[in-house]
Amino acid sequence: MSAVGPTRARQRARDEALSGDAGAVLVRDILERTGVLDRLVADLHDPRDPRYVTHVLKSLICTAVVLIAQGWRPGQDVDRLRDDLAIRIAESARRGDQATDWALASQPTLSRLLGILARAGNLEALSEAIMQVAGIRLRAARRGHRQRYLTLDIDGLPLEVHGHQPGAKWNGHDAGRIYDPLVASAAETGDMLDTWLRPGNAGSAQDAVTFIRNVVARAKREICQVAMIRFDAGFPGEELLSALEADNTPYIARLKANKALDRLGAPYKKRPRGRPPKEPRQWCLDLSYRAGTWAQPRRVIMVVKERPDDLLLDRIHLVTSIPAEQMDAEAVLARYRERGTAGQPPPAPAGDRHARDPAQPPAHPGDRTPVRRCLGSGLPPPRPVVLGAAAVTAASAVRRDS
Secondary structure (H helix, E strand, C coil): CCCCCCCCCCCCCCHHHCCCCCHHHHHHHHHHHHCHHHHHHHHCCCCCCHHHCCCCHHHHHHHHHHHHHCCCCHHHHCHHHCCCHHHHHHHCCCCHHHHHCCCCCCHHHHHHHHHHHCCCCHHHHHHHHHHHHHHHHHHHHCCCCCEEEEEEEEEECCEECCCCCCCCEEECCCCEEEECCEEEEECCCCCEEEEECCECCCCCCCCHHHHHHHHHHHHHHHCEEEEEEEECCCCCCHHHHHHHHHCCCCEEEEECCCHHHHHHHHHHCCCCCCCCCCCCCEEEEEEEECCCCCCCCEEEEEEEEECCCCCCEEEEEEEECCCCCCCCHHHHHHHHCCCCCCCCCCCCCCCCCCCCCCCCCCCCCCCCCCCCCCCCCCCCCCCHHHHHHHHHHHHHCCCCCC
């Protein structure tokens, strides 16, 4: 551009007009386009008197989801972000110039939101909303059609607490006071599908039958035609296995080692003749096994693997309802090894606002990086809107009596 003579430029920066969270507006746009937020709010009961409500339920839920999707923690960061322009626009139920007339809800108000979501009937609406989000995204990728097959991983997700919250119990295995919720996730996509909060001393299989049947029924309605279940050695029991078989729901699970299984597999735990190769070998064997508490024999696959630089052999046992004609032993093992890692603390995602060197002190007294902040399935993290909605549900769940 050609010069137009001497000019003066004045620059002024105002904190209230700046924001580093422009992505919040995109998250709100996703919520609006899917329509899940409006359907969720319509199904929720708000016990507050409308005459004294400043922040409607839709704005409160949107605030929590947007903050989580942006990497913030609603219960700890909302007060310092109350005047953030982008987040105020994203959460506001108003339009035009009025969208920024009000600051974000305070931390006590967001805490009361969790109490509202935990009321009878509202938890079911939240569970439906999470499944709907996953269904909308997966059907959109398939031109409106459900997937033919989907694998559902069922896991326990120990959540450490620092205090004596109701339902939090000491767990010797995790060496701390925890909640132990059941979590269902879609293995192929990483989407979280449902959670069911349980006390920290709950057994692995407690409430599993009701939880899995509910998740499978809704998954078949929203996202797939056939759902296969995978779970670890803490779950297989006669009640759960017979329930899945009665529903024609295929499953693959690991079995705990025991003397009966060792005796059954002893004739097969032998190295092949000859000098062993450099790489450890592995072989699978199809067996029929009936545990003492089982009503019938079931297909069990014994996996034997050599140890490097050792004469001993490792072995694991899998139980499955899938016939050998449909899936051979090697294929069953490969499918099981794709299991998720919900029970393990994942690495901090790239761009996580709270990822820091553990040796460094927290930025402020309330800055505590969660031990487990997201679900993993061996795949990339789910979309922000899915993760946000799931986190709200997990945070607001209450212990359900069996």
